[in-house]
Amino acid sequence: MHVHVNAAESVDGKLSTREREQVAISGPMDFDRMDALRAESDGILVGVGTVLADDPSLTIKDGARRERRVENGCDPNPARVVADSRARTPTDAAVLDDDATTYLLVSEAANDAAIDALDTAGGTVIVAGTERVDLRAGLDRLAGLSMQRLLVEGGGELIFSLFEAGLVDRLTVFVGSVVIGGRDAPTLADGTGFTDTDAFPELSLEDVDRLDEGVVLRYDVEE
Numbered sequence: 001m002h003v004h005v006n007a008a009e010s011v012d013g014k015l016s017t018r019e020r021e022q023v024a025i026s027g028p029m030d031f032d033r034m035d036a037l038r039a040e041s042d043g044i045l046v047g048v049g050t051v052l053a054d055d056p057s058l059t060i061k062d063g064a065r066r067e068r069r070v071e072n073g074c075d076p077n078p079a080r081v082v083a084d085s086r087a088r089t090p091t092d093a094a095v096l097d098d099d100a101t102t103y104l105l106v107s108e109a110a111n112d113a114a115i116d117a118l119d120t121a122g123g124t125v126i127v128a129g130t131e132r133v134d135l136r137a138g139l140d141r142l143a144g145l146s147m148q149r150l151l152v153e154g155g156g157e158l159i160f161s162l163f164e165a166g167l168v169d170r171l172t173v174f175v176g177s178v179v180i181g182g183r184d185a186p187t188l189a190d191g192t193g194f195t196d197t198d199a200f201p202e203l204s205l206e207d208v209d210r211l212d213e214g215v216v217l218r219y220d221v222e223e
């Protein structure tokens with residue numbers, strides 16, 4: 001499976017404010033670039049923190065892109081995937097609407113009633129991991145369902161875990177010309193962080209583009 005992380009951050013590396021509300025960091029050209037990335041993907045993964053904060057629908061906005069996918073034998077929208085160890089995704093979350101298939105990666109710590117509720121709401125629950133979602137095992141299960149191109153859209157906790165597990169192949173970051181600040185504001189990679197310099201994932205800068213009022217940086221992750 002090819003895993004591509006895409007996010008928008010301020011110049012100081014924040015994904016949103018300390019209140020964790022959704023903020024516009026990029027502009028219309030970057031939204032369109034992200035929509036094109038969605039259209040090339042089989043699945044879009046987010047952490048449950050992003051679902052709770054932003055309630056995103058994770059669908060393709062441009063109708064022509066959805067039509068092209070259907071002409072190519074795909075569903076109009078990629079599948080949506082939420083890493084949600086304890087099955088906290090609200091049953092009325094936008095990711096559970098009828099516009100696409102939705103997988104919830106949960107752990108054995110999720111209680112049966114919460115799993116049943118997500119199932120009734122139309123989600124497909126996959127158990128991977130004991131306390132927290134085992135991302136490698138979860139992604140292997142998704143690969144077994146013919147998901148080959150996975151786009152990750154945040155947030156910072158999930159992105160760090162994916163890097164820590166060595167699961168990221170490509171990283172694209174839009175850096176908006178704004179400073180958000182705040183020591184508790186989410187950053188591109190949160191989690192516990194790396195301390196050993198040998199553990200820092202090494203990136204190879206492939207492209208730099210000016211877009212809207214910011215810059216898009218595209219990196220491949222070295223093996």
Ligand SMILES: NC(=O)c1ccc[n+]([C@@H]2O[C@H](COP(=O)([O-])OP(=O)(O)OC[C@H]3O[C@@H](n4cnc5c(N)ncnc54)[C@H](OP(=O)(O)O)[C@@H]3O)[C@@H](O)[C@H]2O)c1
Pocket residue numbers: 006007008009014015016017019020021022023025046047048049050051053054083084085086087088132133134135153154155156157158159161162186190
């Ligand atoms: N600017 C952007 O591009 C962008 C994109 C997305 C989000 N955001 C912002 O980012 C914030 C949300 O980010 P976040 O870091 O709080 O949340 P997140 O990364 O979306 O979700 C984190 C949650 O995912 C669950 N999870 C399950 N398995 C995990 C694993 N193996 N590793 C890590 N997490 C796992 C954990 O909750 P459980 O243990 O309960 O499952 C964890 O708390 C919001 O403010 C949102 O607006 C910005």
